[in-house]
Each structure stands twice: as C-alpha cells, then as structure tokens.
Amino acid sequence: MEFPTGSGPLNRAALLQELREAYTAALLLGEEVKAEIVMREAIDAGLDEEVIHREVLAPSMRRVGDLWERGTLSVADEHLATQITLRVLALEREVVRVAGGRWRHRVMLAAVEGEEHTVGLQMVGNLLANAGYDARYLGADVPIDSLASIVEKHRPRVFVLSATMPANGELLRLAMDEVRRGDPGTALLVGGQGVPEELREEEGLVVTREVSNVVESVDALIRRPGLN
Numbered sequence: 001m002e003f004p005t006g007s008g009p010l011n012r013a014a015l016l017q018e019l020r021e022a023y024t025a026a027l028l029l030g031e032e033v034k035a036e037i038v039m040r041e042a043i044d045a046g047l048d049e050e051v052i053h054r055e056v057l058a059p060s061m062r063r064v065g066d067l068w069e070r071g072t073l074s075v076a077d078e079h080l081a082t083q084i085t086l087r088v089l090a091l092e093r094e095v096v097r098v099a100g101g102r103w104r105h106r107v108m109l110a111a112v113e114g115e116e117h118t119v120g121l122q123m124v125g126n127l128l129a130n131a132g133y134d135a136r137y138l139g140a141d142v143p144i145d146s147l148a149s150i151v152e153k154h155r156p157r158v159f160v161l162s163a164t165m166p167a168n169g170e171l172l173r174l175a176m177d178e179v180r181r182g183d184p185g186t187a188l189l190v191g192g193q194g195v196p197e198e199l200r201e202e203e204g205l206v207v208t209r210e211v212s213n214v215v216e217s218v219d220a221l222i223r224r225p226g227l228n
C-alpha cells in the first residue's frame with residue numbers, strides 16, 4: 001500500500017483518508033489480514049492510537065452500520081466486521097510499546113448490565129493497557145450486583161464504566177453506586193453515548209462520551225490527593 005509521505009496537514013488528511021478507505025474496504029470484504037495491515041501501516045506512520053480509533057476504525061464501523069441499516073449488508077456481515085475490528089484492537093496492543101510507571105495502578109473496565117456494544121470500551125482498554133496501566137477488562141453486560149464484590153477483590157484505583165445506549169443511563173448510575181459500595185476510594189470514569197446529559201463531573205468522577213484523552217483523565221484521577 002502506498003500512503004502519502006510528509007508531515008503537513010494536507011498529507012496527514014490524505015493519509016487518514018486512504019487508511020479509512022482501505023480499512024472500510026477490508027471490513028466490507030471480510031478480510032482480516034488486510035485490516036491488520038492497515039492498522040500496522042497507521043502505527044508505522046506515527047499516528048496515535050486515539051487518532052487511529054477516531055479517524056479510521058470508528059468511521060469505518062459507522063459505514064458498516066449505515067449499510068446494515070439500509071439492508072445492503074446482512075447481520076452476519078456486520079458481525080464479521082465487528083469481530084475483525086475487535087481482533088485488530090487486540091493486535092494493536094502487541095504493536096505499541098508499553099510505557100513505564102503506570103503498571104502499578106490497576107484500572108478495571110466494564111460495560112453496564114444489558115450493554116453489548118464493546119468496541120469503544122475495548123478502545124479505552126487498549127489505550128490504558130498500552131499506556132502501561134494494569135488494565136483488567138470485564139467486557140459486555142456485567143451484572144450490577146457483581147460489581148461491588150469484584151471491586152473488593154481487585155481493588156482498582158479507577159473503574160471505567162461504559163453505556164452506549166441512552167436507555168442504559170439509569171443502570172449506569174446504579175453501577176456507579178455499586179462500584180463505590182465495593183470501595184468508596186475507587187475513582188470512576190464513565191463514557192459512551194449513553195451517559196446521561198445531566199451527569200456532572202465531581203471529585204473522583206470523570207464523565208466523557210469520547211475515547212480521546214482517557215489516558216490523561218485516568219492519570220489525573222490517579223494523581224488526585226489521597227490516592228497515591
């Protein structure tokens with residue numbers, strides 16, 4: 001694959017466009033190896049993981065969703081595209097160098113009960129693990145009544161909860177309460193499009209709908225007084 005060279009904004013935009021097109025094509029054809037090559041090329045080109053997620057993977061998955069809604073792609077095609085993206089995210093972790101220092105801090109991640117959309121949460125998990133955190137990923141549909149005990153057992157410094165559908169907003173609040181019941185000192189980062197609009201940040205709580213800056217947010221939660 002021939003990607004544009006140089007570091008100017010035009011070259012960068014052209015590079016992202018080419019990567020996006022190549023990645024979307026790989027998803028639509030169900031070609032995992034080609035999708036992996038696009039990810040490797042993107043990392044080799046020096047793009048941050050967060051940029052690759054936002055500018056390449058997410059728009060390609062949205063395109064899959066649009067075609068699925070229009071009936072051009074079947075449910076099986078969409079499942080195949082999602083599985084390819086989840087495996088590409090797993091591969092990314094091996095490729096990116098792990099930074100030192102953060103390994104002492106444990107971060108746990110879970111999608112709230114009933115929530116099956118995990119691509120965004122996996123992105124966050126990758127970013128934190130690749131940044132060096134001891135990231136423990138619980139995945140989709142984690143029962144509310146299992147949260148307090150898992151927090152007591154693993155004692156994470158930060159618990160990341162995701163809700164991508166607005167219908168899951170109330171469950172998110174219950175999940176937050178349960179994490180705090182497990183350990184009131186655990187900080188929370190909640191994310192995804194299903195986070196209620198009116199939920200406000202407070203001491204020990206970061207609210208975000210996007211993946212950008214999660215590493216910085218977790219760094220800040222870890223650094224807050226009383227947690228070091």
Ligand code: B12
Nearest residue numbers: 065114115116117118119120121162165191192193210211
């Ligand atoms: C793949 C997919 C599925 C897969 C998920 C598989 C998996 N392992 O993730 C399956 C088949 C399971 C599925 C099921 C359903 N889905 Co679906 N799905 C999608 C699809 C096509 C892509 C989602 C995706 O991966 N996007 C890529 C990620 C990167 O984007 P994202 O989730 O928006 O995440 C971004 C931000 O929200 C944020 N973010 C997300 N999570 C987190 C977490 C944290 C901590 C942070 C900080 C940020 C963050 O960062 C990401 C990058 O910007 C979308 C189509 C679309 N337009 O999005 C529909 C979509 C999300 N699904 C939808 C629906 C309705 C359903 C079902 C109800 C369908 C059904 N009738 O059964 C079920 C519900 C299942 C459940 N109980 O959760 C709707 C949601 C509507 C809504 N707003 O409520 C959508 C939008 C399709 C549509 N247009 O109707 N789905």
